[in-house]
Amino acid sequence: MPRRLPTALLAAACALGTAGASALAASSAPPKPAADAIWATVDLCNTPAHPDTIGIRGAMPGTGQRAATMFMSFAVEYRDAHGVWHALTAAGTSGFVAVGNAASRSRQAGRDFTIATKTAHTYLLRGVVGFEWRLGGRVINAAVRSTTAGHQASAGADPAGYSASVCSMALKRRGSLVITPVTPSAARRASSDALLTVHT
Numbered sequence: 001m002p003r004r005l006p007t008a009l010l011a012a013a014c015a016l017g018t019a020g021a022s023a024l025a026a027s028s029a030p031p032k033p034a035a036d037a038i039w040a041t042v043d044l045c046n047t048p049a050h051p052d053t054i055g056i057r058g059a060m061p062g063t064g065q066r067a068a069t070m071f072m073s074f075a076v077e078y079r080d081a082h083g084v085w086h087a088l089t090a091a092g093t094s095g096f097v098a099v100g101n102a103a104s105r106s107r108q109a110g111r112d113f114t115i116a117t118k119t120a121h122t123y124l125l126r127g128v129v130g131f132e133w134r135l136g137g138r139v140i141n142a143a144v145r146s147t148t149a150g151h152q153a154s155a156g157a158d159p160a161g162y163s164a165s166v167c168s169m170a171l172k173r174r175g176s177l178v179i180t181p182v183t184p185s186a187a188r189r190a191s192s193d194a195l196l197t198v199h200t
Contacts, residue, residue, distance in 0.1 A: 037061040040129035040145040043110060043157040045167035050112065050158060054167045056127030057110035057153050058145065060099075063133060068102035068140065073130040074111035077146075078123045079166075085126065085146075088115070102133055110156045115171060122170045 037059065044055025056074045076092040077085040087093070092113060099109040115123070127147040132139050151163045 037106065038131055038143050038145055039151050040127055040147045041149065041151040041153065042125075042127055042147045042164040042167050043153045043162055044112060045162075045164060046169045047158045050114075052116065052169065052171060053112050053114045054125050054127070054169065055110055055112045055156060055158065056129065056147060057108060057151075057156055058129035058131065059106060059108045059151070060131045060133075060143075061106050062102040062104040063141075064103060065135065066101050066103040068133055068135040070099050070102050070107055071096040071132040071134060072099050072109050073097070074113075075128045075130075076113050076115075077126050077128055079126070088123075088125070096130065096132060108154050110153070115169065120171060122168060125167045125169060126165065 038061065040056065040058045042054060043057040044050055044053060046052060046054070054076060056076070058072050058074070060070055060072065062070065073096045074094040076088050078088050079085050094111045097109070099107045115125075129145050129147075131143040131145070133141045147165050149163050149165045152161075153163060157163065
């Protein structure tokens with residue numbers, strides 16, 4: 001006849017099992033970052049140093065999980081005569097790029113796009129940034145933001161401190177209607193404080 005576990009030992013085993021299950025649930029639960037901690041902005045718009053170029057930057061909070069990885073994607077849209085936003089071309093998106101693990105309090109990243117057109121035309125452009133938190137190859141949370149003004153970029157803005165919702169660009173360069181991702185120069189990269197920011 002099987003021996004019965006003492007009541008105290010049985011209670012301790014149950015408590016341990018419950019705690020383990022809770023810890024597992026907590027580790028796999030989707031993060032709930034504050035809405036205002038996720039943002040996108042135009043940090044560069046056709047400056048003398050970067051002609052026909054729009055810079056898009058985003059920020060996202062970490063979850064405290066070193067095993068999780070944060071990703072961002074950057075895309076450029078233009079507004080038509082009816083006020084509807086459209087993707088400029090298929091080349092106007094970076095796809096998702098890893099920006100670091102989620103143990104950091106916050107991370108920023110950005111991407112520059114240079115635009116050429118066949119005919120002179122003025123475009124009203126904006127950026128759209130996608131955010132993903134991934135754990136074990138699985139997306140545990142996601143968000144999308146279009147660019148807005150009033151944000152503090154930790155690096156990359158031209159001029160320093162520039163933050164806008166849109167970029168009006170009068171294009172005069174000849175070429176096909178394309179947007180080409182540009183690797184930022186060393187001057188537009190972030191400081192070495194990798195725990196708080198990264199610029200890709």
